[in-house]
Amino acid sequence: MRNNAFHIAAMPGEGIGPEVVEAAVSVLGAVEARHGLKFDFEYVSGGAHQYKETGVAMTEDGFKVADVADAILFGAMGWPEIRYEDGTEIAPQLDVRVRLDLYAGVRPARVIPGVKLPLADPRAVSRDAHPDSTSRRSRMLSGACTRSSSPPARSGPSSSD
Numbered sequence: 001m002r003n004n005a006f007h008i009a010a011m012p013g014e015g016i017g018p019e020v021v022e023a024a025v026s027v028l029g030a031v032e033a034r035h036g037l038k039f040d041f042e043y044v045s046g047g048a049h050q051y052k053e054t055g056v057a058m059t060e061d062g063f064k065v066a067d068v069a070d071a072i073l074f075g076a077m078g079w080p081e082i083r084y085e086d087g088t089e090i091a092p093q094l095d096v097r098v099r100l101d102l103y104a105g106v107r108p109a110r111v112i113p114g115v116k117l118p119l120a121d122p123r124a125v126s127r128d129a130h131p132d133s134t135s136r137r138s139r140m141l142s143g144a145c146t147r148s149s150s151p152p153a154r155s156g157p158s159s160s161d
Contacts, residue, residue, distance in 0.1 A: 005038040009069035011062075011093065013047045017075025024073055042069065046092040048079035058092040066096050 010025065012018040028039050044065050046058035057077075066072050074093050084090060096102070 003038075004036055005040060006070040007068070008039055008041050008071045008073050009044050009066045010041045010073045010075075011044045011046055011066075011077065011096075012075040013077035013093075014049050014079060015076045017047075017077060019075075021073060021075040041073075047077040048082035048090040051084075051090050052082050057090050058095060062092075063096065063099060067100055072096065 008028075010021055012021040025039075025041060031037060032039055042065050044058070044062040046062055048057070051057040077092050078089055082090060
């Protein structure tokens with residue numbers, strides 16, 4: 001990041017992914033205008049359809065773009081009918097997390113004053129959800145990946161228990 005500019009690796013993927021990334025980029029455009037920020041997007045292709053066409057789900061150049069970016073904006077990658085030869089799902093977003101030592105998909109939540117909560121008790125709203133842990137030392141914030149200097153706090157039993 002330089003000044004108020006952020007280099008974002010945008011990975012639309014396939015299916016609904018391109019539509020989701022397009023909407024997110026539009027919202028970030030409004031954030032730029034309102035808060036004096038600048039988001040420079042570098043689009044990276046990848047996914048099951050790319051694997052079907054080329055034999056590679058994400059190129060080395062794609063991984064390099066992700067590695068030097070300030071953040072990564074993921075769409076959706078993978079397609080139910082397209083699998084690796086061993087039958088596993090093609091999920092370049094997970095490959096990026098493992099290769100770049102990122103550990104989770106963190107989706108912050110907040111209570112908005114004046115908006116009725118779907119839950120009766122506001123304490124039931126989690127501040128951070130971690131649905132995609134890969135047990136690494138970094139964190140993803142709202143689809144944007146950043147590295148952390150220390151490992152995340154562990155919860156639950158370890159594999160040695």
